[in-house]
Amino acid sequence: MSVIYENENIRIVIEESEIPWLKIFTQHTYKEMSEVPALIKHEIYDLLDRIEKEMLSYYKPKKINIASFGNYVPHVHWHIMARFEEDSFFPEPMWGTKQRESNLKLPDFESFCKRVIKAIA
DSSP states (O other): OOEEEEEEEEEEEOOSSSSSSSEEEESSSSSSGSSHHHHHHHHHHHHHHHHHHOOOOOOOSSEEEEOOOOOSSOOOEEEEEETTTHHHSSTTTSSSSOSOOOOOOOOOHHHHHHHHHHHOO
8 A cells, every 4th residue: 555644643545546545544453433532533534624625626526435444454444535427436336336447537646645745734
């Protein structure tokens, strides 16, 4: 996993995909969100908000998807994805049934990640 940002509480990593997709993990392994200390919860929600705003501004997606499962990885983490009507799975979740072949032409992802880091700093 490529880490684009981390501190003592969290790390933000890239999920390789056709769509812009980042994940936020806690540094300490908590199984459930209710186990996460309040300050770290607030930090996670603030980061979700900042990343969502950057995705909306930069990519202009149809929708932002935010999810937290942890069924395979029992470690609190959040997925944040920019979704487009033309992506391979829309309107299904990215874990759902593929709807079509897609060839999205999106702005540069590396530049987006730099914007996210700047928004966090």
